[in-house]
Amino acid sequence: MLVKLIGAAVLIGATSVIGFSKAADCSRRPRTLRELQALLQMLENEISYLSNLLTEAFTRIYENSGVEAAILFKAAAQNLEAGGVTADTAWERAVDDNAPRLSLNKEDKSILATFGKMLGNSDLEGQLNNIRLVTSQLRLQEIKSEEMKKKNEKMYRSLGVLSGLAITIILF
Amino acid sequence: MIKGVQSDIMPYLMPSIRAVFMRMDSKKLDNLQEIRMRAGKPLMAADGAFDLFVTADGELTGNIKDSYMVVQNEITKTIELMSENSVYAFQDEIKAGFLTLKGGHRVGLCGRVVFQDGQIRNIKDFNGINIRVAKEIKGCAMRVAGYIMKNNTEVYNTLIIGPPQCGKTTILRDAARLLSNGDLELDFKGLKIGIVDERSEIAACSKGIPQNDVGFRTDVMDSCPKALGMEMLLRSMSPHVIITDEIGTHGDGAAILKVLNSGVKIIASAHGYNISELKMREELLALIKAGTFERYIVLSSGEGPGTLEEVIDSQLSIIYRRCSPCL
Numbered sequence: 396m397l398v399k400l401i402g403a404a405v406l407i408g409a410t411s412v413i414g415f416s417k418a419a420d421c422s423r424r425p426r427t428l429r430e431l432q433a434l435l436q437m438l439e440n441e442i443s444y445l446s447n448l449l450t451e452a453f454t455r456i457y458e459n460s461g462v463e464a465a466i467l468f469k470a471a472a473q474n475l476e477a478g479g480v481t482a483d484t485a486w487e488r489a490v491d492d493n494a495p496r497l498s499l500n501k502e503d504k505s506i507l508a509t510f511g512k513m514l515g516n517s518d519l520e521g522q523l524n525n526i527r528l529v530t531s532q533l534r535l536q537e538i539k540s541e542e543m544k545k546k547n548e549k550m551y552r553s554l555g556v557l558s559g560l561a562i563t564i565i566l567f
Numbered sequence: 568m569i570k571g572v573q574s575d576i577m578p579y580l581m582p583s584i585r586a587v588f589m590r591m592d593s594k595k596l597d598n599l600q601e602i603r604m605r606a607g608k609p610l611m612a613a614d615g616a617f618d619l620f621v622t623a624d625g626e627l628t629g630n631i632k633d634s635y636m637v638v639q640n641e642i643t644k645t646i647e648l649m650s651e652n653s654v655y656a657f658q659d660e661i662k663a664g665f666l667t668l669k670g671g672h673r674v675g676l677c678g679r680v681v682f683q684d685g686q687i688r689n690i691k692d693f694n695g696i697n698i699r700v701a702k703e704i705k706g707c708a709m710r711v712a713g714y715i716m717k718n719n720t721e722v723y724n725t726l727i728i729g730p731p732q733c734g735k736t737t738i739l740r741d742a743a744r745l746l747s748n749g750d751l752e753l754d755f756k757g758l759k760i761g762i763v764d765e766r767s768e769i770a771a772c773s774k775g776i777p778q779n780d781v782g783f784r785t786d787v788m789d790s791c792p793k794a795l796g797m798e799m800l801l802r803s804m805s806p807h808v809i810i811t812d813e814i815g816t817h818g819d820g821a822a823i824l825k826v827l828n829s830g831v832k833i834i835a836s837a838h839g840y841n842i843s844e845l846k847m848r849e850e851l852l853a854l855i856k857a858g859t860f861e862r863y864i865v866l867s868s869g870e871g872p873g874t875l876e877e878v879i880d881s882q883l884s885i886i887y888r889r890c891s892p893c894l
């Protein structure tokens with residue numbers, strides 16, 4: 396009996412952890428999207444007022460902001476520093492490498508990739524337009540992801556606990 | 568510091584083109600003076616005397632059949648790399664038709680010009696670039712030094728004249744180093760030098776710091792319009808000599824007179840094959856007539872870049888002439 400009880404507790408614990416981590420994923424995506432918008436705002440300042448080179452701008456953004464999404468800029472700066480690659484490749488690689496960690500979905504990734512295509516290869520006006528465009532797109536993604544979060548966060552949590560309970564009852 | 572084609576220029580070439588030059592013999596690579604890419608045309612390189620095609624294996628050849636063909640995308644990407652992926656930060660340079668790489672290598676750009684309100688706003692759809700490999704040849708000004716130095720603390724106002732690719736800037740750079748450091752052998756005391764480096768070719772500043780050796784007592788005003796730069800140096804840096812490149816545009820004359828009136832010497836260079844050609848240019852004619860320059864040093868590439876053709880004084884009488892015709 397005792398073994399059964401312990402087993403049940405472990406089972407319920409495990410499913411709850413899965414449920415809670417899924418829920419955390421749900422809330423990470425809107426946060427990442429929000430952070431990205433703020434970081435892009437910084438990028439705009441870096442290149443329009445400070446007129447910094449792209450690699451330098453990326454590095455500074457990473458160093459000056461403590462948010463998680465800044466690893467995208469760090470990775471891109473590292474790719475650029477390795478040399479011989481253009482900005483779009485460096486950026487795309489950074490997005491691909493870090494998307495799972497930041498809970499970005501396919502749509503977010505394609506938006507960021509499109510942004511990368513224009514990165515650094517046009518005059519200032521073009522750059523600023525590009526940044527504003529991607530910021531507004533990310534804003535829409537953020538709103539969508541907030542809704543998703545509201546819907547799913549609670550569901551994943553209760554689903555985790557309840558599925559654990561259900562399995563336990565069936566097995567008893 | 569100029570380190571040569573391999574480390575200064577290669578990283579900025581599109582990988583496909585870089586691979587071609589990687590296969591080239593490193594000695595040949597270091598001898599290159601120009602690398603040219605034109606969209607849809609063969610990749611070319613000049614090694615001084617000849618303008619040759621480059622094959623996919625990195626060989627120089629006169630046969631167009633084996634040459635590597637450049638596509639426009641390779642040019643566009645190369646420019647992106649050269650601007651360190653920040654075309655927006657180099658807009659002014661691109662508008663003026665060139666970029667300067669670290670080490671002072673000048674990259675000329677051609678493409679479709681966007682013209683608006685009487686001004687060039689941008690160049691886009693690039694169709695060709697020309698990379699001019701800068702050479703830092705220490706000691707190359709020694710040959711002309713004797714003509715520039717008046718005594719051991721003074722110099723003559725000097726104009727260095729020569730066609731493109733004959734080493735004007737190289738000699739100017741070395742003269743700056745020589746005059747600034749002084750020279751024990753020539754018993755010349757160092758002078759305070761001010762360089763107005765409008766196109767970042769003489770000192771090749773990167774983030775404000777000269778990459779080329781232009782001497783201890785040298786101040787550099789980087790990518791500053793000549794006339795304005797000369798005035799600024801005059802006002803604030805108390806130079807003995809001002810050195811600047813490629814004079815001849817409108818306003819240069821007045822600025823040079825201002826320099827001379829303050830008792831500061833000038834050493835400059837100008838495009839041209841000889842003095843009579845310079846006289847065709849209004850701005851320079853006035854300066855020549857007024858006897859502004861005490862020495863004219865005419866260069867050619869007759870015996871390789873930097874061949875001293877003739878030296879002329881302010882009265883236009885010849886002090887030195889190369890002896891090739893009188894065999």
